[in-house]
Amino acid sequence: MAAVVAPLAGAARMAVSRQGRIWGLVAAEAANRGGQVSASDACAAAVAAVQVTGGWLSAASGAEPAGHLMSVTDAVSERLAELQLMLGEGPCPDAVGYGDLVLASDLGELEADRRWPVFVPAARRAGAAAMFAFPLRIGAIQTGVMGLYRDRAGPLSDVQLGDALIFADTAALLLISADEAGETAAGSGPGGQPADLAGHRAEIDQATGMLTEQLGVGITEAFIRLRAYAYAHDRALADLARDIVARRLRLGPDPGPSEDGWRDGTPHR
Amino acid sequence: MDGELLSDTFVELTDTMVAGFDVIDFLHMLTDRSVALLDVEAAGLLLADPRGELRVVAASSEAVRLIELFQLQNDQGPCLDCFRSGRPVQATDLAAEAGRWPRFASAARQAGFGAVQALPMRLREQVIGALNLFRADPGAFAAADIRVGQALADVATIGLLHERSMRRRDTLNEQLQTALNSRVVIEQAKGKLAERLGVDMDQAFSLLRDFARARNRRLSELAQAFVDGTETLIGLTRQQPRPGSQREPRA
Numbered sequence: 001m002a003a004v005v006a007p008l009a010g011a012a013r014m015a016v017s018r019q020g021r022i023w024g025l026v027a028a029e030a031a032n033r034g035g036q037v038s039a040s041d042a043c044a045a046a047v048a049a050v051q052v053t054g055g056w057l058s059a060a061s062g063a064e065p066a067g068h069l070m071s072v073t074d075a076v077s078e079r080l081a082e083l084q085l086m087l088g089e090g091p092c093p094d095a096v097g098y099g100d101l102v103l104a105s106d107l108g109e110l111e112a113d114r115r116w117p118v119f120v121p122a123a124r125r126a127g128a129a130a131m132f133a134f135p136l137r138i139g140a141i142q143t144g145v146m147g148l149y150r151d152r153a154g155p156l157s158d159v160q161l162g163d164a165l166i167f168a169d170t171a172a173l174l175l176i177s178a179d180e181a182g183e184t185a186a187g188s189g190p191g192g193q194p195a196d197l198a199g200h201r202a203e204i205d206q207a208t209g210m211l212t213e214q215l216g217v218g219i220t221e222a223f224i225r226l227r228a229y230a231y232a233h234d235r236a237l238a239d240l241a242r243d244i245v246a247r248r249l250r251l252g253p254d255p256g257p258s259e260d261g262w263r264d265g266t267p268h269r
Numbered sequence: 270m271d272g273e274l275l276s277d278t279f280v281e282l283t284d285t286m287v288a289g290f291d292v293i294d295f296l297h298m299l300t301d302r303s304v305a306l307l308d309v310e311a312a313g314l315l316l317a318d319p320r321g322e323l324r325v326v327a328a329s330s331e332a333v334r335l336i337e338l339f340q341l342q343n344d345q346g347p348c349l350d351c352f353r354s355g356r357p358v359q360a361t362d363l364a365a366e367a368g369r370w371p372r373f374a375s376a377a378r379q380a381g382f383g384a385v386q387a388l389p390m391r392l393r394e395q396v397i398g399a400l401n402l403f404r405a406d407p408g409a410f411a412a413a414d415i416r417v418g419q420a421l422a423d424v425a426t427i428g429l430l431h432e433r434s435m436r437r438r439d440t441l442n443e444q445l446q447t448a449l450n451s452r453v454v455i456e457q458a459k460g461k462l463a464e465r466l467g468v469d470m471d472q473a474f475s476l477l478r479d480f481a482r483a484r485n486r487r488l489s490e491l492a493q494a495f496v497d498g499t500e501t502l503i504g505l506t507r508q509q510p511r512p513g514s515q516r517e518p519r520a
Contacts, residue, residue: 100443200318209463218498246333
């Protein structure tokens with residue numbers, strides 16, 4: 001049996017440092033700009049790190065899941081974003097509509113032309129030879145889309161794709177954080193990195209779902225409130241989620257005298 | 270091993286790939302069948318995400334303690350070793366593995382398991398995850414079990430890819446993300462349903478899955494619609510609130 005070559009991505013012990021490295025790039029982008037870390041910084045940092053020609057970020061706007069163009073890194077990106085919004089066709093609308101990654105490594109391929117017959121010729125005229133669309137989502141929470149393009153055809157390497165996905169996750173979290181008026185990166189860890197970027201826990205997703213019922217809110221709002229509660233009570237997100245899933249803690253919608261916007265329910269026996 | 274059950278299982282799995290396929294439902298069925306076919310008490314499928322973190326996408330039981338055993342292995346354990354090496358990893362007596370995997374071995378034993386096996390999910394030169402098998406009694410895994418287990422791991426990999434053309438190299442990456450995203454949606458839906466009905470996560474998952482099958486809908490789509498609020502699950506068993514639980518009126 002032939003020896004199996006190294007796995008797709010680094011193992012868990014490297015996971016924290018890979019996320020940490022990417023957060024560092026995003027923070028550096030914000031520092032260069034002289035502002036607070038935002039989703040746009042994640043997009044700009046991604047373009048540089050993943051070695052594409054340009055990128056853009058669209059956020060949810062009212063009923064439109066990706067109707068608001070938030071940032072672009074160059075004129076071609078702006079053109080590509082606008083074309084897709086206008087036509088309702090292209091890798092980004094597909095990524096938003098299906099909620100899945102769309103990797104079009106060669107817009108000259110027959111398949112791309114079949115899939116997006118009006119968009120592809122216009123995109124190529126604008127200067128794009130490859131395009132990669134990343135829905136910004138945490139499960140059912142969808143906050144927008146990040147688009148990257150290259151002026152020459154070819155797929156992202158495994159490392160580039162992995163990095164791009166982490167940038168996209170970071171952008172999604174930053175977009176959600178920015179929803180809360182004035183409050184960004186709630187629940188920061190060392191270096192201001194949002195603590196819940198460190199590792200995925202099923203309990204966090206479950207607790208978010210539970211909160212939609214406990215608080216009577218949508219999934220995005222439930223997630224914001226979960227993180228805000230952890231931050232306000234100085235608790236690790238995963239620990240808080242574990243308590244909620246185990247029904248040791250329940251959050252209620254009644255503001256009560258504390259005016260926090262939530263109330264701790266009576267713990268269940 | 271029951272030969273008829275074995276062939277029935279593979280027929281069932283391949284049938285599923287043809288009709289109304291949902292990747293999480295398929296992978297869950299595979300872990301279920303692993304328990305039925307092999308001399309094991311629990312099974313789980315883990316996939317590596319872009320960070321390199323091993324994430325459980327399906328398990329024969331959604332019991333919190335079992336899921337925790339899979340999540341622990343991000344740090345240490347047979348699945349991590351299997352993922353890194355690309356080779357099967359086995360521990361025939363967890364009591365003797367305190368040196369190799371101190372936290373994992375202890376947690377697994379507390380959960381009632383005595384032996385563990387991890388089989389790689391491979392596609393050509395890539396290792397994308399692992400099939401994790403747990404047995405209550407210590408002892409070696411039968412050679413036939415290991416062979417069939419590896420075949421099941423390979424079927425899981427094929428199931429991940431079957432939806433789209435396998436021509437393009439990008440396909441595997443796209444499908445991996447789809448599976449990982451779908452799993453998150455299902456976790457969110459489990460939480461919402463568990464809270465609404467006052468049931469545990471394992472029951473919530475079963476109810477969602479059974480409802481999807483009965484209505485001929487894809488599990489992931491149903492979960493998304495339920496979380497979005499566009500699917501009310503009318504007809505799902507309504508249970509009385511648990512004694513002492515507070516049902517606050519919706520605003």
